[in-house]
Amino acid sequence: MAGAMLASRLSGDFDVTVIAPTDYFEVPMAIPRLMVQPRYAEKAIVPIAEALPKARHVRGRLVELSPAGGQVAGDDGSQRMMTAEITVLATGSRFPGSFIRPSSGSIKQRKVSFYRLRSSLAAARRILIVGGGPVGVEVAGEIVETWPGRSVTIIQSGPRILAGTGQSAAAHATEFLTERGVRLLTGERIETPLPPDGYTAEPGEIRTASGKHITYDVMLCCIGGRPNTEYLRTHFSDRLDTEGRVRVTPELLVAGEKTVFALGDITDLKENKMAMHIAGQLDVAEANIRAIASGRAPSRIYKAKTANLLMAVTLGSRAGVIFAPPVGSLRSSWLIRKAKAETMLVPKYRKQLGLSA
């Protein structure tokens, strides 16, 4: 998200290289919808070549960053050292559920994976969702809208779902889902090992710490992401906090660096890790990069949206809740449809990349 948007803004004026392990850009908000409506991938997933026509794309992963440059491992097994005058780290989060963020693959494989996911959900009688954050809740909302009456269970280790936003929003989502038969098990931890891909369509049973046994046909792990920053461990571990997030200055430079920026989910900025906050970060990074490129000191400052609990959580394509402090929870189905649920923000991000809505 941050990398693609920044590359789009800068590639008209600079020689921009994007390193990414996939050949596509995907609007992450659309993922819960793509699981039930895979056809929407035609809009929500865009080849990088189309999204960023002026940037050069190197398909691979940054595996080690050192003072000499970045070691990039290509999909074809190649290794190369890459250098730049200005570097931006925006490697986001990794999730136990590879259906949320595969670590590699082509656009075709990604689209096929959503069709497969849909078939297994359509065939499943009992669906178990692990994680009651926004992703797990939105996935449950899509499932109950598409297959009313389907047995869906959400397991959440904390005391309530949607812990990152206001209590009233969580209460609304709880009411909506339980009215549609979703079983919410809060304060429950799974003791059984999770499937390696964070997803399985092999029927099974899990056991919780309190001794509950839950059977399922499909299990989807929607547990929160961890920052993708392993490539900093060898040479820059002192720039990482205890959670593995990159310490950044108010200018969004990596602490102690003059030409290396970090944006998005990997930063230690004290704010919800959301695309919504990335827009402000992009303005700051873009201004500071342009300043450095023209020989000036970077001076734009980013103020983290600490304690900002603003969040829009969909419950299918027609419902949801927006938690908008200080007002509280907005449940108007018209508002949530227009704000997010109808399109899952796909046209908004397509437009930001200069593509037709």
Ligand SMILES: Cc1cc2nc3c(=O)[nH]c(=O)nc-3n(C[C@H](O)[C@H](O)[C@H](O)COP(=O)(O)OP(=O)(O)OC[C@H]3O[C@@H](n4cnc5c(N)ncnc54)[C@H](O)[C@@H]3O)c2cc1C
């Ligand atoms: C299902 C889902 C729904 C969401 N809904 C919302 C929402 O409604 N509203 C909202 O504001 N936010 C939402 N978010 C959060 C939002 O998507 C993230 O905060 C945002 O995408 C983070 O942007 P980013 O650029 O930091 O990382 P990402 O968008 O995760 O991008 C990171 C990129 O880096 C690549 N990468 C990873 N490691 C390497 C490496 N070593 N080398 C090279 N490339 C690498 C990845 O493949 C990926 O393409 C949602 C997230 C998910 C998963």
